[in-house]
Amino acid sequence: MDKQQVRVNQIYPGGEIRMINFKRTLLFIALAAFVAGVMFAGGCLLVKDFSPTAGGAPGALDKPVASAADNIPGVGPGTVAEIVDRAGPAVVKIDTATVRGGADPFFNDPFFRQFFGRPFGFGLPPREEHGVGSGFIISEDGYILTNEHVINGATKITVTVQGFADPLPAQVVGADYDLDLAVLKVDAGRSLPTLKLGDSDKIKVGNWVIAIGNPFGLDHTVTVGVISAKGRPVQVENRSYKNLLQTDASINPGNSGGPLLNLAGEVVGINTAVAQAQGIGFAIPANTVKEVLDELINKGKVVRPWLGVQLHPLNKELAEYLGLKSTEGALVVGVVDGSPAARAGLMQGDVIVQWDGKKVATVDDLIELIRQTKIGQKVVAVVYRGGKLHSVSIVVTEKPSQLR
Numbered sequence: 001m002d003k004q005q006v007r008v009n010q011i012y013p014g015g016e017i018r019m020i021n022f023k024r025t026l027l028f029i030a031l032a033a034f035v036a037g038v039m040f041a042g043g044c045l046l047v048k049d050f051s052p053t054a055g056g057a058p059g060a061l062d063k064p065v066a067s068a069a070d071n072i073p074g075v076g077p078g079t080v081a082e083i084v085d086r087a088g089p090a091v092v093k094i095d096t097a098t099v100r101g102g103a104d105p106f107f108n109d110p111f112f113r114q115f116f117g118r119p120f121g122f123g124l125p126p127r128e129e130h131g132v133g134s135g136f137i138i139s140e141d142g143y144i145l146t147n148e149h150v151i152n153g154a155t156k157i158t159v160t161v162q163g164f165a166d167p168l169p170a171q172v173v174g175a176d177y178d179l180d181l182a183v184l185k186v187d188a189g190r191s192l193p194t195l196k197l198g199d200s201d202k203i204k205v206g207n208w209v210i211a212i213g214n215p216f217g218l219d220h221t222v223t224v225g226v227i228s229a230k231g232r233p234v235q236v237e238n239r240s241y242k243n244l245l246q247t248d249a250s251i252n253p254g255n256s257g258g259p260l261l262n263l264a265g266e267v268v269g270i271n272t273a274v275a276q277a278q279g280i281g282f283a284i285p286a287n288t289v290k291e292v293l294d295e296l297i298n299k300g301k302v303v304r305p306w307l308g309v310q311l312h313p314l315n316k317e318l319a320e321y322l323g324l325k326s327t328e329g330a331l332v333v334g335v336v337d338g339s340p341a342a343r344a345g346l347m348q349g350d351v352i353v354q355w356d357g358k359k360v361a362t363v364d365d366l367i368e369l370i371r372q373t374k375i376g377q378k379v380v381a382v383v384y385r386g387g388k389l390h391s392v393s394i395v396v397t398e399k400p401s402q403l404r
Contacts, residue, residue, distance in 0.1 A: 083210055083265045084222050087136075089162045089193040091258060093214045094146055094170070094184070096131040096154035134213035134258030135159070135184065136267065140191040143297065144184040145289065146257030147272050148175045149239070151182050159186050160219070174296030178304075180239060180272055181289060182257075183296045195259055197293075198266025200245065200285035203227055211249040211271055211281075213258030225249030225279075234282055236273050244282040245269045251281030305373045306399035308339020309346060311363045322351060323387050329353040330366040332383075344394040347385065354382035370396070 133150030137143070144159060151157055151172055158167035168186040175182040203209075204227065211223045225248040234241040247260065251274045260269035260283040269283030292302045312318075314327040322331075329351040335341050346352075352360050355369040356379045373379060373396045381392045 079263060080210060080222070080224055083261060083263065084212065087195055087210075087212060087259065087261055087265050088220055090137045090195045091212045091220060092135045092137060092144060093160040093217075093219055094133045094135050094144075094150055094257065095158045095160070095167065096133070096151055097156040098129045098131065098153050099126050099155050100129055132214060132217045132254050133256045134254065134271070136195045136257075136259045137161075137192050138194055138197070140194055142186040142188050142192055143173065144170065144186065145270060146182050146184060147270065147284075148177055148180045148182045149272075150257045151175065151184070152177075157184065159184065161186070161188065161192065164188070174300040176292065176296065176302040177239070179288065179292060179302065180241070180284065181270070181292065181296065183293070195261075195265075195267050197286045197290055198262055198264065198268045200268045200287045203230070203245070203262060203268045205229060208263055209247055209249055209268065210261045210263075211247070211251055211255060211258060211283075212261070213251075213255035213271060215250075215252035215254040217254055221255075223250040225281075228280070230285075232282060234273060234275075241273070241282070241284070243285060243288060244272070245285055247281050247283060248279040249281060250279075251283075255281075301401070303375065304399040305370055305375055305377075305396045306340065307370050307394065307396060308336035308341040310334030310336075311366065313363045314351065322349070322384070324351065324384065328359075328361045329384065330360055330363045340394050340397050344381075344392050346381075346383065346392060346394075349385070351384040352381055353384055353389070355379060356381075 131150070131154070133146060135144045135146035135150070138145050152175075154172075157170040157172070159170045160167045168188060170184040170186045173183040173185045207227050209225060209227055211225070213221060215221050227245055228248050229246040230243075232241075232244045232246045234244055245260065245268070247269075249260070251271045253274070255271045256273075258271045259267040260271055262268045266286075268286050270286075270289065271281065271283050273282040274280070275282070295302050310333050312331045312333045314322075314324070314329055314331050316327060318331065319325075319327045332341075332346055332348055332350040332352065335346055335348060352366055354360055355366060356373070358369055360366045360369065375396060375398050378393060378395050381394055383390050383392055
């Protein structure tokens, strides 16, 4: 072994043997890479041979992958943005001021305070509370739709419209507590952008919708979701909603009164409530608005027929107690003095089983039949009383304003 080889052995123990193994390793790596390349090429050919476009137009697999938006039926990459661009200018921010507080004038009398003391907050000046909500313009001359609870009790209402440096003062044209709807009017001095009310009956569960509003005062916030359900009954404090659209588009305080849009840019609902859970919001259907819009604008209120009774559904136990063979009908548990029901002689314990020739199976049936009755119309109701059926003539009147 020469000196040079010894030197290598001293630096790299194993010398020649290790060098030979290294060369073999390089050869193995090169061979493996070649085999892998062949397999990869073959795999590509295999995929292409079994693809749906095999034998079709060459280069089909070279097309760019579709964007996520393209996978949503009817929605392209810019659909939502385009709708918002068109609809946004018609969506407004509503600011309200309400004066609350202040002591009862009786408590300014020292003699009165001698016996009753000072109430909580006595001596504090009235305070002005501020609220914020949303709305949208429905006519070029400045009519605006929103929720009744947005403007309820407000002493001052202003509306912020895109393109105007200052908020515009607004007046309440009409409002309805039960439906939670209100119409405002502003005088802008020029034509305003508008939104169209669509057909909410055509919207389907799973259809995409867009909400625009001012949640927490954040102007023109846009959220997207789907219709989760239809016909939802919801109780919010003392207000009972009967037929709401449910959506998972984010709706938060301040969104109230803003539009819920379909992919045609039409209003299918008015955002009105949010449940105490993520992804559950509600909107009043546009068709509900259409039914009462003319009354709100022209009469300032929704005129409702009134019977003046308190009703309770029948269950098996109640039916047996009253001697009924079924649970069909609406049980009268209270009659309002001076009401059409009182004047007609309806009594507590009566069970209404027929209204104007139509069967009454449930309380909801009777409520709907009364709703369809015209003001001043004379109706014959059939009631079960004391084991017998009786016919009662009733003249329906308008529901008093204090009961709205």
